[in-house]
Amino acid sequence: MSVNNGNSETMLKMVGIHKWFGKVHVLQGIDFEVNKAEAVGLVGDNGAGKSTLIKVVSGYHRANRGKIFFEGQEVKINSTKDARALGLETVYQEQALAPHLSIARNIFMGREPSRSMGFIAKKVMNKESMGALTSIGLHLRSPDVPVSTLSGGERQGVAIARAIHFEAKLVILDEPTIALSVKEVHEVLDFVRELKNKGIAVIFITHNLHHIFSIADRIAVIAHGKLLASIQTKETSVDDVSKIIVRGTLGDGD
Amino acid sequence: MQGKRYRYIQWDAHSSPIAFIVAVLIFAIFTPNHLFIDPRNLGSLAKLTPDIGIVALGIGILMICGEFDLSIASVLPFCSYIFTMFFKAGLNPFAGLLLLLPIGAVFGLLNGIIVVGTGLPSFIITLSMMMFWRGLLYGISRMMPISILSYVSKHPGFEKMLTGQLGPIPMQIIWFLGFAVVLGFMLHRNKFGNWIYATGSNPQAARAMGISIGLVKTICYMIIGALCAFASVMQSVRLGSFAATQGIGFELKAIAAVVVGGTSLRGGVGRMLGICLGVFIIQIVENGLILMQVPVFGVETFIGVAVVVFVILNTAVRRRVARESD
Amino acid sequence: MKRTLTLLIIISLIVSFGLLMGCDRKPAEEVAAAPEVTKPGEGMYFRLVTHGGDDPFWAVVQQGMRDAAEELGCRADIDLAGGDLSNQQKKFEEAVASKPDGIAVVINDNTAWDKPVADALAAGITVIGINNDDTEGPAGNQRLCYIGQNERRAGYMIAFKVFSEGKAKGVNMAKAHVAMAAEVPGAAYATVRAAGVKDAMKEFGIKSFEMIDAGGLEMTTVESRQTSYLVAHPETTFMFGAGGICTDRLTSSLKNAGKKPGEVLAGGFDAAPGTVEGLKTDFLVASIDQQQYLQGYYAVYTLYLYNKFGLTPNIDTGGYLITKDNLGLIEELSGTYR
Numbered sequence: 001m002s003v004n005n006g007n008s009e010t011m012l013k014m015v016g017i018h019k020w021f022g023k024v025h026v027l028q029g030i031d032f033e034v035n036k037a038e039a040v041g042l043v044g045d046n047g048a049g050k051s052t053l054i055k056v057v058s059g060y061h062r063a064n065r066g067k068i069f070f071e072g073q074e075v076k077i078n079s080t081k082d083a084r085a086l087g088l089e090t091v092y093q094e095q096a097l098a099p100h101l102s103i104a105r106n107i108f109m110g111r112e113p114s115r116s117m118g119f120i121a122k123k124v125m126n127k128e129s130m131g132a133l134t135s136i137g138l139h140l141r142s143p144d145v146p147v148s149t150l151s152g153g154e155r156q157g158v159a160i161a162r163a164i165h166f167e168a169k170l171v172i173l174d175e176p177t178i179a180l181s182v183k184e185v186h187e188v189l190d191f192v193r194e195l196k197n198k199g200i201a202v203i204f205i206t207h208n209l210h211h212i213f214s215i216a217d218r219i220a221v222i223a224h225g226k227l228l229a230s231i232q233t234k235e236t237s238v239d240d241v242s243k244i245i246v247r248g249t250l251g252d253g254d
Numbered sequence: 255m256q257g258k259r260y261r262y263i264q265w266d267a268h269s270s271p272i273a274f275i276v277a278v279l280i281f282a283i284f285t286p287n288h289l290f291i292d293p294r295n296l297g298s299l300a301k302l303t304p305d306i307g308i309v310a311l312g313i314g315i316l317m318i319c320g321e322f323d324l325s326i327a328s329v330l331p332f333c334s335y336i337f338t339m340f341f342k343a344g345l346n347p348f349a350g351l352l353l354l355l356p357i358g359a360v361f362g363l364l365n366g367i368i369v370v371g372t373g374l375p376s377f378i379i380t381l382s383m384m385m386f387w388r389g390l391l392y393g394i395s396r397m398m399p400i401s402i403l404s405y406v407s408k409h410p411g412f413e414k415m416l417t418g419q420l421g422p423i424p425m426q427i428i429w430f431l432g433f434a435v436v437l438g439f440m441l442h443r444n445k446f447g448n449w450i451y452a453t454g455s456n457p458q459a460a461r462a463m464g465i466s467i468g469l470v471k472t473i474c475y476m477i478i479g480a481l482c483a484f485a486s487v488m489q490s491v492r493l494g495s496f497a498a499t500q501g502i503g504f505e506l507k508a509i510a511a512v513v514v515g516g517t518s519l520r521g522g523v524g525r526m527l528g529i530c531l532g533v534f535i536i537q538i539v540e541n542g543l544i545l546m547q548v549p550v551f552g553v554e555t556f557i558g559v560a561v562v563v564f565v566i567l568n569t570a571v572r573r574r575v576a577r578e579s580d
Numbered sequence: 581m582k583r584t585l586t587l588l589i590i591i592s593l594i595v596s597f598g599l600l601m602g603c604d605r606k607p608a609e610e611v612a613a614a615p616e617v618t619k620p621g622e623g624m625y626f627r628l629v630t631h632g633g634d635d636p637f638w639a640v641v642q643q644g645m646r647d648a649a650e651e652l653g654c655r656a657d658i659d660l661a662g663g664d665l666s667n668q669q670k671k672f673e674e675a676v677a678s679k680p681d682g683i684a685v686v687i688n689d690n691t692a693w694d695k696p697v698a699d700a701l702a703a704g705i706t707v708i709g710i711n712n713d714d715t716e717g718p719a720g721n722q723r724l725c726y727i728g729q730n731e732r733r734a735g736y737m738i739a740f741k742v743f744s745e746g747k748a749k750g751v752n753m754a755k756a757h758v759a760m761a762a763e764v765p766g767a768a769y770a771t772v773r774a775a776g777v778k779d780a781m782k783e784f785g786i787k788s789f790e791m792i793d794a795g796g797l798e799m800t801t802v803e804s805r806q807t808s809y810l811v812a813h814p815e816t817t818f819m820f821g822a823g824g825i826c827t828d829r830l831t832s833s834l835k836n837a838g839k840k841p842g843e844v845l846a847g848g849f850d851a852a853p854g855t856v857e858g859l860k861t862d863f864l865v866a867s868i869d870q871q872q873y874l875q876g877y878y879a880v881y882t883l884y885l886y887n888k889f890g891l892t893p894n895i896d897t898g899g900y901l902i903t904k905d906n907l908g909l910i911e912e913l914s915g916t917y918r
Contacts, residue, residue, distance in 0.1 A: 060462065081464045092462055098455035100522040101448070109452050110463035118445040289811055298807045298836045305800040371585040386593065396639040399828070401853030489800060492832075495853035498636070499797040499825065537804070540795075544808040550765060550793045553805075 010072070011036045011170055011201045012057070012088075017066035019052055019225075026052045028225035029066070034170060039192065039202040041216035041233075043209065045245055049225040050205045054172050057203070058090040059083035071169070087169035089162070091176055096159035097147045104129040104143035107162045132165035133158070136194040138187075153184030160191045170201040177211050189215055209238045223248045270516045270528040270535075273564060277535050281542035289545045297424060299537060301417075301492075304430035307533040308485040310508040311430075311437050312478035314529035317512055318441070320454040320521030321369060321376040321471055323478050326508065328387035329361045330501035334486035335395055338496040341405040347412040347487075354483040361387075362479025366472030384505065395498050403494040417492045426488060430530075433481065438526035450474065455522030511536045514564040535564070619653020626883045627675040628658040628876065629685045630711065631668045637824065637850070637872055641711070644876030654681075656880050665692060672696055682706035682883030687714050687721055688768055698722045706886055710879045711872070712768065725892040727878045731769060734849070734868050734899035735776020741866045741901055742818055742847040743784045751845075757788040757815045761806050761830070762822035765793045770822040773849075777820060786818075794826050802826055806833035810844070821848030824855070827867055831858030839863075851902055851910050859904050869900040869910060 515532020821827030827848025
């Protein structure tokens, strides 16, 4: 059920993924693809399985059944470490940063550059943090300030900068524009565009179709744990997509 | 705008040194005959504060990663009892101390396993552990104090190492500062320290970034256990005996000290300097009030008031910062 | 995983609790396996209901109780209510319900025990008082007799000894200042012993007295507060520890405050290791041994004798003054019988 640009290679391919939580069958044999340098908007109503799908890709949950292919090779993603090792980075909704820690310590959380005995190489950490920020166009004064002092948009910027700094090939954003002001939303969308410019693939979950339409190349609609529709953005409209989501069926209104 | 917010954060982090200096000045000036700075008084403070101070270092670190440990009140005397048994069995005290440190860590390991494994609030778990160990200790020791003076006197080197003097400075405070420096480096300059802060500030983010928060918490508990073991020996050697009532009340006093020093009860916030100063501020207030001849039954009240004042100060500053940044 | 772990913990706690309780019962049960010669008290069961717990004092009381039970061939149990009066009253009711051959209860309140004891006696249960008594004695409570130390007299005895020492040294009594450090200043033991000290003060013409809140049972806290007090009050001539812990720390506190032995005349209660050290090095003049072994021992014997012959002796287990000279035996027995 997928329509993609014939001339790009597939970066991520998920085939027949099933996930149960206890008795609840959240993902029911879903197929999903993302191509290189493609931004895919993942939409669907609440409970459709978007978040779970994303968590399986990022290694936070393990799929009960199904295969995952990354850059053509079959892979097993059993932990967040596995996912990150492959180049899959995630920017979680509201869970990304530790508010009391500085920007630099957040960016390098768990992966702090260190010398012998685990002592942090502070200069290296600070320098690379600033570099990561500027590479997505985020200009902040110092890497030592706690992230709680930043605005919502800036915070998402830090999370995104973290993702690409570690040479992500695919970045997943879970509701990155939630609770942000108009100006901040624009900032975040700009950051995402920078990611695309770098050739990094993006999966972007959101309820706000207007946000998606400004940057996604393709829209994937999920319902009841299955892929319902996959349409090129320029071939559809916000209204159409809304209808698809609401009716949960394919083919209506296109 | 960012610069202004940044400045308030710096104020919060520095409020404990200011509180410390204020406390010292008040008592230095207002105690009759400036008795506060009498060398006997300062010497006594330096000698006695580290008993709880050394353990409080661990408690502060654990609170930064978001958990509590109330069991120290019983683990400390229990370790002292085990050390006394080593002594009686003829074990060399240096070896006994080295053997006791991992034993103390095992107490902490137990706490860690139960807290992490059950996911229940650590306040309750460690409170139960405290009662459990205390009951066990009282039953085994029959609450009788055991004199270790005769054993200690055979090892003057050991005694001097723990309770002697380096010139005018008691060894206890040197040990305390030593531990504070080592743990401070771990907390502020080491990877593991960052993991501690991350675990306390946002455990989900830490987990998502691959940090094993269960491991972080368990190691912090083990650190406390080892510190309890050391402090118990240092205390017993000075007391000349094992007393089953060693450490009673330390659990709450340590929390109060750590909070006065700017550590948040919710995790993610705290500094080694703050923890150290908090311990001293509480001790100084208690000592200073008695020197100022506050009525007998008033000391506890004043200490309580002082703690509340410091907590309000720290919280008020932090709230101000939060308002600014949103 | 979580549920199994929690279950495991609960089970191991119950098991250890059971083992601990078992440990306590053993001595009494060993008695049952005694030799063929029938012991006089065989078949009898006595109960001691006390407020004790957090004090090595009670371990010695228990030892006395056990030794007496073994000699007589009877069974005896002790309840330790941990300082909680309502808990202790509950234990008393349970003891009465178990219909023992006699109960020895610590009467630590002037009114709270009047009715429970009267009711028990009316129901045919023998009740005597130990360790602490109604301040009005037999007029205030119906217990058949009382076995224990007179706390006020004990306070008087130690104060008298220490003040006498002071007089011999030529201390000016009119200008003297007495300080008394108490672990729990508001508690009965502290106020009654302090009253005894004040009785002695009257005899010697000393007027100045202050009670110190030593801050509880923790050794370091007590030492720190006593030291601070001594530094703040250089006029202190005499110092007492109201309880065993304060007395234990007295010597170190005096040293911390820069005092030489005899500069401040000190005394207190019990023979904890620090106290013994202080007596040896002349920092302490004397200490009162409460002979609490006898409270447990005579409690059992008295109940037995009442069952046999209806005897109700009042026994003052007294206060034994320990000084440097008679320290030897005390030191030997410290921790078990004294």
